[in-house]
Amino acid sequence: MTNVANKQMICDVLMQAAKTDKDIVVLCSDSRGSASATPFAKAFPEQFVEVGIAEQDLVGIAAGMARCGKRTFPMSPACFITARSYEQCKVDVAYSHTNVKLIGISGGVSYGALGMSHHSAQDIACMSSIPGMRVYLPSDCHQTKKLMEVLVKDLEPAYIRVGRNAVPEVYSEDNCPFEMDKATVIQQGSDVALIACGEMVLYAKQAADILKAQGISAYVLDMYCVKPLDTAAVIKAASETKAVVTIEEHSPFGGMGSMVAQVVAANCPRKVLTLALPDTPVITGTSLEVFKHYGLTGDGIAAKAKELLNA
Amino acid sequence: MNLSKLAYQLRRDVVDMIVAGKGGHIGGDMSVMEVLVTLYFHEMNVTPENFATGQHDHFVMSKGHSVEALYAVLAAKGFFPRERVMKEFSQFGSPFIGHPNNKLPGIEMNSGALGHGLPVAVGMALAERINGSPNRVYVVMGDGEQAEGSVWEGAMSGANYKLGNLCAILDRNRLQISGSTEDVMALENLKAKWTAFGWNVIDVADGNSVAQLQDAFAAAKACTNQPSLVLANTVKGKGSSVMENKASWHHHVPNAEEYAHIMADLKQHEEEA
Known part of the structure; x- marks a missing residue:
C-alpha cells in the first residue's frame, strides 16, 4: 500500500512541471484542500486561481485562460465539475477546443456517506459523449504519474477522474508499463x-x-x-x-x-x-x-x- | 470612416443573410450593430493580420445568436470575404453557422449557450494580466442572458480579481423571445446590480450612438482597477419601424413586403447618418 492518493500524484506532477512551464495554471473552486492543491497554491501563487464555489465559472475561466496560452487544470470534485459545469465542459472546452484538463477529484462513490449529491456515477457517460473530450480513469498513483506526464504536455482537452483516498498499488514505481491511449x-x-x-x-x-x-x-x-x-x-x-x-x-x-x-x-x-x-x-x-x-x-x-x- | 453609416450598411447585409439563410436572430443583430462596429472599427486592436499571431485584443460574443451581425462586421473588417458569408450562411456544410465558431478566422470562442461568455472573458483577462500583455478583453452579453446564474459568477470573479483590462457590454434592448425582459424575469435595477457586484458601470443612454459608445469605451479603458460594464440602452430591431421594439422580431424572417420596407428604411438611415 502506498500513501500517495492519485489526486496527490496529479498535484506532484503539476508542481514539477510548473517549475519550468510558467503557463501551467491550476484552478480550484474552494477545493484546493480536497484536491491536495494547497502546496501548489503556496509554491506557485501566480499560477493558481481561486474562483470560489462556482464550478461553471471555474471551467469557463479555465477555457478563457487556455485560449490565451495557458495550460489549465481546473480541479474540483468529479460530481460538480462534470455535472454543474457540464455545458462549460461541452462548449467552452471541447467545442471551443481549449487546452483544459478537467480534473475530477473524489470521483465515483469516494465521498461515501455524503450521499448521491457528492457521488459521480454518471461522469464517464456524460463526458465521453462530448465530441473531442478524452476520458481517463487511472488505477493507481504510478499510472496516474505516467498519464499526467503526457497530459501536461499535450494540447487537447481531457477529463481525468480520480478517487479521494490513497489506494493500493496495482503497479510499482519500477514496473508500470504505460503507453498513451493503450490499455x-x-x-x-x-x-x-x-x-x-x-x-x-x-x-x-x-x-x-x-x-x-x-x-x-x-x-x-x-x-x-x-x-x-x-x-x-x-x-x-x-x-x-x-x-x-x-x-x-x-x-x-x-x-x-x-x-x-x-x-x-x-x-x-x-x-x-x-x-x-x-x-x-x-x-x-x-x-x-x-x-x-x-x-x-x-x-x-x-x-x-x-x-x-x-x- | 463614418461608423454610423457603416452600421446601417451592415444591417442590410444582415437582412440579406437572414433572408437567404431562411433564419437568424434579426432583432438582436440590429440592436447590437453599433456596439460591434464601434468595437471593431474604433476600439479594439484586432485585425486579420494580428489575429493570426494571437497578440490582439480579445472578443467574446456571449449573445452568440447575434452571429449574423458579427459575420457582417468581421467580413467588413476583412476576416473573410463578404460574398462568401452572404452566400453560405446557414447552408449545408457551411462554416457560417447560426452561432459563432472558432473554425472561422476572427472568432476565438464558440458560443450559443447563454451565460458562458463572461467567465471565459474573465479567464482571458486574467491570463493576459499574468502574461503582462496590454491586450484588453471585450465581451458582449444580451439582457435576457442576465437571468443565467453563471453571468453573476463571472461578475463576482471579474470584480474579485479587479480586472481593469476587461470590458463587458450589455446589449440592453429590453426584449427577449417571450416578450419584455421585465415581464419574463425582471432584471432591473441592472445598474445597481452591476455596481453592487463591484463593476464600473457606464450607462449609455443611446447604445445605438457610435459617439456615445466611443466615450463609454474610453471611460472603461480609463478605469484600471476594476472591470467595466457598458450598459448600452439599445433598440431591438433598430433601423426600421417594421421591426423596432417588437419581440416577435427576435428571430423573424422578413417576407417580401417587409424586406422591401426594411431595406428602404435602412438605406434612408444610412444616407442620413
Whole structure:
C-alpha cells in the first residue's frame, strides 16, 4: 500500500512541471484542500486561481485562460465539475477546443456517506459523449504519474477522474508499463476477460487470483483510457477468451462497460457482463463497503465471472 | 470612416443573410450593430493580420445568436470575404453557422449557450494580466442572458480579481423571445446590480450612438482597477419601424413586403447618418 492518493500524484506532477512551464495554471473552486492543491497554491501563487464555489465559472475561466496560452487544470470534485459545469465542459472546452484538463477529484462513490449529491456515477457517460473530450480513469498513483506526464504536455482537452483516498498499488514505481491511449495488459488469460478502469482494476486483479485458484484463467485489462477506448485491446482480450466481464465505479448505463460491449458485439461476439454501481442512490458506506455490498471486489467479481462461464 | 453609416450598411447585409439563410436572430443583430462596429472599427486592436499571431485584443460574443451581425462586421473588417458569408450562411456544410465558431478566422470562442461568455472573458483577462500583455478583453452579453446564474459568477470573479483590462457590454434592448425582459424575469435595477457586484458601470443612454459608445469605451479603458460594464440602452430591431421594439422580431424572417420596407428604411438611415 502506498500513501500517495492519485489526486496527490496529479498535484506532484503539476508542481514539477510548473517549475519550468510558467503557463501551467491550476484552478480550484474552494477545493484546493480536497484536491491536495494547497502546496501548489503556496509554491506557485501566480499560477493558481481561486474562483470560489462556482464550478461553471471555474471551467469557463479555465477555457478563457487556455485560449490565451495557458495550460489549465481546473480541479474540483468529479460530481460538480462534470455535472454543474457540464455545458462549460461541452462548449467552452471541447467545442471551443481549449487546452483544459478537467480534473475530477473524489470521483465515483469516494465521498461515501455524503450521499448521491457528492457521488459521480454518471461522469464517464456524460463526458465521453462530448465530441473531442478524452476520458481517463487511472488505477493507481504510478499510472496516474505516467498519464499526467503526457497530459501536461499535450494540447487537447481531457477529463481525468480520480478517487479521494490513497489506494493500493496495482503497479510499482519500477514496473508500470504505460503507453498513451493503450490499455495495459496486466495478465493474459484464456477463459474470461476482466476489463476494468480506475479503482476497479485492483479488484479485477484480485478476482483473477481467486479464479486462478479455482482453475479459471483470466485475462486482465486496465482500460484507464476509457475514451479513446483501446478497441484493439478489447478485441484481442475478447477473442482470446470465452466471455467478458467489465468492472467500473459508475452507473450501469453509458459507461466503460457499455463501450466495451459495443466493440465486442460488433467484432467478436461473446457474452459481456457489465458490473457497475446500481441504478439507485448507493448504500451508505465507505468506498470499500459500497464496493463489497454490490459485488465489485475480488470475491464478487470472481463469483460473477464463474457464473457467466457456467451459464 | 463614418461608423454610423457603416452600421446601417451592415444591417442590410444582415437582412440579406437572414433572408437567404431562411433564419437568424434579426432583432438582436440590429440592436447590437453599433456596439460591434464601434468595437471593431474604433476600439479594439484586432485585425486579420494580428489575429493570426494571437497578440490582439480579445472578443467574446456571449449573445452568440447575434452571429449574423458579427459575420457582417468581421467580413467588413476583412476576416473573410463578404460574398462568401452572404452566400453560405446557414447552408449545408457551411462554416457560417447560426452561432459563432472558432473554425472561422476572427472568432476565438464558440458560443450559443447563454451565460458562458463572461467567465471565459474573465479567464482571458486574467491570463493576459499574468502574461503582462496590454491586450484588453471585450465581451458582449444580451439582457435576457442576465437571468443565467453563471453571468453573476463571472461578475463576482471579474470584480474579485479587479480586472481593469476587461470590458463587458450589455446589449440592453429590453426584449427577449417571450416578450419584455421585465415581464419574463425582471432584471432591473441592472445598474445597481452591476455596481453592487463591484463593476464600473457606464450607462449609455443611446447604445445605438457610435459617439456615445466611443466615450463609454474610453471611460472603461480609463478605469484600471476594476472591470467595466457598458450598459448600452439599445433598440431591438433598430433601423426600421417594421421591426423596432417588437419581440416577435427576435428571430423573424422578413417576407417580401417587409424586406422591401426594411431595406428602404435602412438605406434612408444610412444616407442620413
